[in-house]
Amino acid sequence: MRKLSLGLLGASFALTMMAPALAEDTDVTIVLSEELDLIDPCMASQSNIGRVVLQNISETMTELDGSGGGLKPRLAESWEPVDSDTWRFKLRQGVKFSDGTSFGAEDVAHSLKRVVAEELVCEIGAKYFGGSTITTEIIDEHTIEITSDPAQPIMPLQLSGLTIVPSETLMEYTREPIGTGPYQLSEWNVGQNVILTRRDDYWGETPAVTKATYVFRSDDAVRAAMVATGEADFAPKISELDATNPATDFAYPNSETVYLRLDTMIAPLNDIRVRQALNLAIDREAFIGTIIPAEAILATAIVPPSTIGWNADLAVPAFDLDKARALLAEAKADGVPVDAEITLIGRTSNFANVTEVMEALLAMYQDAGFNMKLEMYEVAEWLDFYSQPFAEDRGPQIIEAMHDNAKGDPVFSMYFKYASEGLQSALRDSKVDQMIADATAATGDERTKIWSDLFAYLQDEIAADVQLFHMVGFSRVAERLDFTPTIATNSEIQLSQIGFK
Amino acid sequence: MRHFIGKRAFASGLSLIGLVVLVFFLSRLTGDPTALFLPLDASLDSRERFRELHGLNDPLLVQFAHYVWDILNLDFGDSIRKARPALEVVLAAFQWTLILALTTIFFVTTSAIIIGSLAAFYAGGIFDRVATFLSLIGASAPDFWIAIVAIVLFSVNLGWLPTSGTGTIWHWIMPVAVLFIRPFGLVLQVVRGSMMTALSSAYVKTARAKGVRVRPIIFVHALRNALLPVITVIGDLSAGMLNGAVVVETIFGFPGVGKLMIDSILQRDFTVVLAAIMVSAMAIFLMNLLIDIAYSVLDPRIRY
Numbered sequence: 001m002r003k004l005s006l007g008l009l010g011a012s013f014a015l016t017m018m019a020p021a022l023a024e025d026t027d028v029t030i031v032l033s034e035e036l037d038l039i040d041p042c043m044a045s046q047s048n049i050g051r052v053v054l055q056n057i058s059e060t061m062t063e064l065d066g067s068g069g070g071l072k073p074r075l076a077e078s079w080e081p082v083d084s085d086t087w088r089f090k091l092r093q094g095v096k097f098s099d100g101t102s103f104g105a106e107d108v109a110h111s112l113k114r115v116v117a118e119e120l121v122c123e124i125g126a127k128y129f130g131g132s133t134i135t136t137e138i139i140d141e142h143t144i145e146i147t148s149d150p151a152q153p154i155m156p157l158q159l160s161g162l163t164i165v166p167s168e169t170l171m172e173y174t175r176e177p178i179g180t181g182p183y184q185l186s187e188w189n190v191g192q193n194v195i196l197t198r199r200d201d202y203w204g205e206t207p208a209v210t211k212a213t214y215v216f217r218s219d220d221a222v223r224a225a226m227v228a229t230g231e232a233d234f235a236p237k238i239s240e241l242d243a244t245n246p247a248t249d250f251a252y253p254n255s256e257t258v259y260l261r262l263d264t265m266i267a268p269l270n271d272i273r274v275r276q277a278l279n280l281a282i283d284r285e286a287f288i289g290t291i292i293p294a295e296a297i298l299a300t301a302i303v304p305p306s307t308i309g310w311n312a313d314l315a316v317p318a319f320d321l322d323k324a325r326a327l328l329a330e331a332k333a334d335g336v337p338v339d340a341e342i343t344l345i346g347r348t349s350n351f352a353n354v355t356e357v358m359e360a361l362l363a364m365y366q367d368a369g370f371n372m373k374l375e376m377y378e379v380a381e382w383l384d385f386y387s388q389p390f391a392e393d394r395g396p397q398i399i400e401a402m403h404d405n406a407k408g409d410p411v412f413s414m415y416f417k418y419a420s421e422g423l424q425s426a427l428r429d430s431k432v433d434q435m436i437a438d439a440t441a442a443t444g445d446e447r448t449k450i451w452s453d454l455f456a457y458l459q460d461e462i463a464a465d466v467q468l469f470h471m472v473g474f475s476r477v478a479e480r481l482d483f484t485p486t487i488a489t490n491s492e493i494q495l496s497q498i499g500f501k
Numbered sequence: 502m503r504h505f506i507g508k509r510a511f512a513s514g515l516s517l518i519g520l521v522v523l524v525f526f527l528s529r530l531t532g533d534p535t536a537l538f539l540p541l542d543a544s545l546d547s548r549e550r551f552r553e554l555h556g557l558n559d560p561l562l563v564q565f566a567h568y569v570w571d572i573l574n575l576d577f578g579d580s581i582r583k584a585r586p587a588l589e590v591v592l593a594a595f596q597w598t599l600i601l602a603l604t605t606i607f608f609v610t611t612s613a614i615i616i617g618s619l620a621a622f623y624a625g626g627i628f629d630r631v632a633t634f635l636s637l638i639g640a641s642a643p644d645f646w647i648a649i650v651a652i653v654l655f656s657v658n659l660g661w662l663p664t665s666g667t668g669t670i671w672h673w674i675m676p677v678a679v680l681f682i683r684p685f686g687l688v689l690q691v692v693r694g695s696m697m698t699a700l701s702s703a704y705v706k707t708a709r710a711k712g713v714r715v716r717p718i719i720f721v722h723a724l725r726n727a728l729l730p731v732i733t734v735i736g737d738l739s740a741g742m743l744n745g746a747v748v749v750e751t752i753f754g755f756p757g758v759g760k761l762m763i764d765s766i767l768q769r770d771f772t773v774v775l776a777a778i779m780v781s782a783m784a785i786f787l788m789n790l791l792i793d794i795a796y797s798v799l800d801p802r803i804r805y
Contacts, residue, residue, distance in 0.1 A: 035756075037582040121551045123540055128546035173584040190593060191756025192667055217665055225657050225664045263768060380532040380769065382630040383541070416542040423542060444693065 042122035058179035281368035309451025535767035617692025641688030
């Protein structure tokens with residue numbers, strides 16, 4: 001009898017271990033490439049965290065429509081400027097956090113304070129509010145005024161990156177995020193999965209997805225295979241090589257732009273003819289469809305075409321080897337040390353085929369007559385070359401970088417990359433500094449025009465850098481889902497936008 | 502024996518101290534974790550604040566003194582990236598590695614000993630040739646290739662097994678099988694070689710002449726004497742597995758200590774790297790001790 005009992009117990013355990021949990025038709029499984037280290041809303045600008053947290057658990061005051069619909073209200077119903085540096089936001093009423101508390105102005109003030117708090121380093125604070133002093137004044141329970149020093153005319157857009165947490169949230173990283181979003185964190189099995197379940201008391205429309213399970217696989221082929229076998233419903237990032245099924249695989253603009261930053265402070269890169277030659281010496285078209293995906297677009301600016309001020313009149317520099325050689329000869333005749341060895345610096349694993357792209361660029365430059373060598377570095381070492389302070393004794397350097405701007409406004413890029421004080425700028429041009437300051441302070445059409453003029457000035461008049469490609473990502477979506485990835489998929493996956501066929 | 506264990510513990514403790522000092526200073530040479538934790542366009546202020554918060558601005562010797570003091574108080578520090586105790590992070594991952602390693606070693610040992618012994622007994626026959634051929638293929642095949650091919654074949658094409666993960670017993674079949682193949686080939690060859698020597702010994706010939714049956718000759722008389730080199734090889738393989746099976750963990754999404762260690766090195770999460778090394782070193786020390794004890798059990802001539 002005892003043996004029989006043990007046998008039955010063993011059999012039932014084995015069956016439990018062997019049987020996968022039954023899932024409902026409206027449950028989805030999403031396979032991400034990186035596991036979450038943290039699940040704090042203030043870190044949601046990291047893509048792997050944002051894809052779980054943003055607009056699912058935690059919502060923002062405003063929301064940038066990834067399909068080109070501009071800035072939309074989310075937790076803020078409306079906003080208006082009070083003066084040049086202060087904005088007033090009217091908050092949505094009747095919104096509750098997943099812990100049952102009500103959402104109000106106190107929570108917005110606390111969230112802003114928390115992302116820049118000294119006790120914890122939040123990526124959202126560093127990314128969107130670094131260098132600004134933000135103060136708040138609560139007018140009433142559902143009205144708040146936010147002041148930025150220096151003035152920030154795109155405050156409503158900046159707030160599309162701020163995740164709102166309850167005012168009780170401690171000034172330390174939380175492992176149990178509370179938000180106003182349509183989902184709440186129900187399980188976090190470290191190393192295995194994160195599970196979100198739909199809230200019944202969400203203020204907005206009830207989404208179709210009832211439960212989302214996020215699993216983590218670092219291998220591209222495995223993520224693609226998981227969707228193919230039905231183990232997962234969506235893999236936001238797969239390799240181009242695996243994107244072979246037109247029914248499930250999508251290319252989408254991922255808001256990343258690859259460019260070469262030229263150190264305009266060091267000869268011979270301080271000569272405009274040399275910089276123009278660098279632009280003319282490469283056959284950008286040759287990369288497309290070969291070692292860069294066919295869906296990628298040749299770039300004329302550091303921001304993707306969906307960004308305001310993107311200048312459609314700019315032409316991609318033509319591949320003209322003779323002209324490049326002539327410009328170099330002209331510079332040499334004027335005493336520019338064009339024979340000086342230039343170091344082309346690439347970042348390993350920055351994107352698929354980055355090494356091959358860098359080697360091809362090197363060959364093209366050497367063909368044009370440049371004395372150049374290639375060095376590849378992993379991210380931390382590469383950042384020493386890319387970010388200020390630069391080494392005093394450095395030689396002429398060209399740095400390959402990939403920049404992400406999914407926020408729709410160049411302000412998130414231009415100061416850092418082109419202003420004289422910008423952290424990753426190797427350009428010192430007072431006209432550029434002024435245009436960035438003017439555009440940052442301007443609104444509406446004027447803002448758009450200044451950005452547009454700046455892009456033209458950077459490319460056509462001073463050849464500030466070598467723009468290469470607006471990149472694309474590849475994703476696999478199960479046929480049962482009604483969902484198309486957009487430029488926003490690089491940073492968030494809103495479960496409420498997923499339907500079923 | 503107690504004296505021997507004490508001596509071994511003392512020697513291992515010294516090695517561990519040396520290892521910690523070495524890894525502490527070498528890991529700091531790899532760079533600053535600030536660059537990897539914060540976004541590229543984070544301001545210099547934010548970077549400075551991060552360094553201050555995590556004591557990265559202190560002189561290296563001060564950082565080391567803090568670290569040693571914390572370890573003496575059994576505090577391995579917090580993971581910079583995961584914001585929780587490094588030891589907790591490592592132990593959570595280590596339990597997966599331990600189960601994976603022990604399961605694999607169990608299957609490798611039993612199957613290699615049985616098949617290797619029979620192959621030695623029937624040396625030159627069909628069974629021996631097939632076993633040798635397959636084991637050499639297994640010992641030569643790269644893990645990542647076997648893993649990807651297995652997923653394509655058994656998950657995508659045949660639909661028999663899940664591609665990856667840890668949810669059910671079915672999820673464990675491919676990772677264990679992939680991890681099994683190479684050590685199996687190696688151990689089988691060692692068992693076969695060692696058994697051929699043992700089977701040609703005078704005492705085996707005597708046993709055969711006395712009419713002892715085949716099974717006792719192989720598995721009682723010869724095997725015990727042939728096992729010493731086998732245990733050495735298995736111990737070496739086990740040590741490797743306890744450090745994590747990075748390829749298998751990466752491809753099959755196993756949250757083990759090997760992948761954790763590689764990720765932590767790449768992300769400069771120093772406390773986790775050091776905690777992982779300490780835990781792995783302790784595990785290897787214990788395993789070596791077990792192997793030494795196994796020697797003395799198998800060969801009464803060995804005395805400590």
